[in-house]
Amino acid sequence: MKRFILGKQALIVAATAALLGGCQVIPKGPTASAPAPEPTTSAPAPEPSATALPSGDTERHRVALLVPMSGGNANVGQSIANATTMAILDTNANNLRITTYDTAGGARNAARRAINDGNMLILGPLLAENVPQVLAEARPAEVPLISFSNDSSVAGPDAFVMGHLPSQSIARSVGYARSKGARNFSILAPEGQYGRQAEASLAAALRSSGGGLISTERYTRGNTSIVSAAQRLRQAGGYDAVLIADNARLATQAAGVLKPSGQGSTQIIGTELWSGEGSITRVSALRGAIFSSVSDARFKRFTESYQNRFGGQPFRIATLGYDAVLLALRVAQDWRVGRTFPVSALRDDGGFLGLDGAFRFERNGEVERAMEVREVRDGSIVILEAAPQRFGD
Numbered sequence: 001m002k003r004f005i006l007g008k009q010a011l012i013v014a015a016t017a018a019l020l021g022g023c024q025v026i027p028k029g030p031t032a033s034a035p036a037p038e039p040t041t042s043a044p045a046p047e048p049s050a051t052a053l054p055s056g057d058t059e060r061h062r063v064a065l066l067v068p069m070s071g072g073n074a075n076v077g078q079s080i081a082n083a084t085t086m087a088i089l090d091t092n093a094n095n096l097r098i099t100t101y102d103t104a105g106g107a108r109n110a111a112r113r114a115i116n117d118g119n120m121l122i123l124g125p126l127l128a129e130n131v132p133q134v135l136a137e138a139r140p141a142e143v144p145l146i147s148f149s150n151d152s153s154v155a156g157p158d159a160f161v162m163g164h165l166p167s168q169s170i171a172r173s174v175g176y177a178r179s180k181g182a183r184n185f186s187i188l189a190p191e192g193q194y195g196r197q198a199e200a201s202l203a204a205a206l207r208s209s210g211g212g213l214i215s216t217e218r219y220t221r222g223n224t225s226i227v228s229a230a231q232r233l234r235q236a237g238g239y240d241a242v243l244i245a246d247n248a249r250l251a252t253q254a255a256g257v258l259k260p261s262g263q264g265s266t267q268i269i270g271t272e273l274w275s276g277e278g279s280i281t282r283v284s285a286l287r288g289a290i291f292s293s294v295s296d297a298r299f300k301r302f303t304e305s306y307q308n309r310f311g312g313q314p315f316r317i318a319t320l321g322y323d324a325v326l327l328a329l330r331v332a333q334d335w336r337v338g339r340t341f342p343v344s345a346l347r348d349d350g351g352f353l354g355l356d357g358a359f360r361f362e363r364n365g366e367v368e369r370a371m372e373v374r375e376v377r378d379g380s381i382v383i384l385e386a387a388p389q390r391f392g393d
Contacts, residue, residue, distance in 0.1 A: 060097040061332050064114035065321070066124030066134060067148075071104035077126060079314045080148065080321035084123070086309065087325035095332055098123070098325065103130055111137035119143065121341045123324045128154045128193075135159060144343050146327070148320045150272075151193060155365030160346055162320050162367050164294060164356075166194065167201035169272040170243065172292035172371045174205040176385060177241050182267050186215045186239040188229055188254050190246055198245030198271065214239045226250050230257035241267040248277035255285035262287045272371075276316050281379050292371045294356040295387045302355055323354030357387050 065084055067077035081100050088096065099117065101110040107130035114122060115137050122143055125134055128151035138145055139158060147154065150163030174185070187202050189195035199216060206213055217233045219225040226246070233242065234257055242258055244251040248270075255268055262284040270280075270291035280286050299319065306314045330352060331345040351360030351368075358370040372387040 058337065060095050061121070061328070061335060061337055062117065062119040063096060063098045063121045063123060063328055064111075064117070064119035065098050065100045066103050066107065066110050066114065066122055066130075066145075067100065067126050067321075068104040069100065069102035073126065074104065076315050076317065077102075077104075079318040080124075080126070082306065082310050083314060083318040083321035084325050086306065087322045087329075090305075091326070091329060093325075093329055095337070096325070096329060103127075106133075108133040108136055110134075115141045115143060120339070121328060122146070123321070123328070124148060131159055142340050144341055144346070146324055146346075148317060148324075152197070152366045153193070157365060158343060160361050160365045160367070162324060162359075163317070164272045164275075164369065165366065166197055166245070166271050166273075167204070168369055168371060169292045170198060170201040170245075170269075171205040171208070172373060173269045173271075173290055174202065174211065174243075175209055176290060176292070176373045177267055177269060178209040178211050180267075182211065182241040184212050184214045184239045185241045185243065186213070186217070186233055186236075187243040187245060188226060188233060189216060189218050189243075190221045190226075190250075191218055192221070195245060198243065202243055202245075221246070221250070224253070226254050227257060230254040234258055240265065241269060243269045243271075245271055247273045248280045251289075252280070252283050252286065255283065255289065259285045261285065280376050281381060283376075284378075286376045287378055289376045290373060290384065291376075292373050294369055295372050297357075298355045319355040323352075323356060323359075326354050327352055358389060 065081060067080050068074055069077050069081070084098050088098065099114070099119065101114050103110045103125050107125050111122065111134040120143055122134060122138055122145035124145065124147060125131060126148050128147070128149040131145070131147055131149065131154040134145055135158070144158040144160065146160045146162050148163055149161055150165055152161055152165055152167060155161040185202065185206060187199060189198050195218060203213060215233060215236050215238070217229040219229040244254050251270055251274070259266055259268060268286060268289035270289055272291070272293045274280055274291045275293035280289070302319060302322065303314060306318070331342060334345065335342055346361050347363060348360065351358055356369065360368050362368055370387040370389070372383050373385040374381050375384050
């Protein structure tokens with residue numbers, strides 16, 4: 001694996017992100033209190049506006065944004081759409097036209113409209129289950145997509161997964177725990193795709209680091225079965241570290257069994273789902289727990305800028321929309337208008353830099369991100385190891 005070094009051109013585009021102050025499939029986040037009107041097209045302007053796609057527009061690259069703009073996930077989709085508009089405005093880009101298509105009425109239909117409109121790149125969809133539907137239309141047209149999903153199983157040569165992958169969060173945390181002496185690991189994993197990914201990720205991390213997997217306990221989300229699973233795990237014993245592969249609310253329930261009142265030497269490990277969850281700092285059983293995530297160094301300024309424009313807070317996943325635009329702009333430097341999108345540019349070993357830090361795509365379409373290790377303390381989250389600025393060999 002080549003060393004990660006940002007090239008001069010990448011730094012030029014990424015500088016915009018720096019100026020800002022920088023799971024389930026949909027990470028939890030706040031709902032925007034006053035979302036902007038649905039943006040049909042994003043273009044350089046003092047404020048976002050909805051306009052029709054001009055048939056004679058031959059000076060800009062056409063990029064489609066496929067997200068839910070109605071239905072149960074509309075607020076998430078709107079937040080991502082707003083973030084892409086911000087990226088266009090912040091960079092004063094005049095060579096990129098982003099048109100939003102609502103996937104709530106059918107992802108394949110949205111993809112078909114996007115292809116028929118001449119878009120050469122698709123940003124989205126949000127849900128992993130929609131990726132095959134979009135590919136059914138995009139692949140014959142040789143239009144690649146960059147999905148906001150965090151499900152690596154849908155990645156492929158023309159389907160790039162940009163979400164924060166649990167596998168990388170787990171690997172980073174396990175590596176840190178091993179460096180501090182942890183040897184025997186157990187896992188509490190929910191039934192379903194996320195739980196299966198977490199189990200496979202822990203097993204892979206332990207094969208790499210040399211630790212041992214002692215036991216696995218599974219449970220059904222939505223009830224107290226995680227408590228029963230934690231009780232079974234505690235009764236079996238034999239571990240010095242436990243991965244709780246779930247959100248803050250359920251992790252709190254399990255930790256109360258594994259480390260009542262914070263007593264004991266068990267190292268609790270969380271996942272990227274804990275990022276932004278301030279409630280974990282008020283739980284005594286989670287004091288000393290660790291988890292890994294992308295850096296939030298630029299997120300605060302992004303949130304402030306977002307609030308000034310749209311009157312509400314963004315979902316945490318909205319940064320993916322912003323960074324996807326930066327990525328498209330970077331590639332557009334060597335991409336001729338009207339030509340097929342140069343997919344090979346997304347596999348640049350030099351990588352890219354965005355609001356969420358350094359990232360690059362592997363050959364299999366999965367994103368590789370630089371992550372930091374955090375620790376839960378009484379009333380705060382502290383960074384134990386900062387996210388690297390470059391990828392090692």
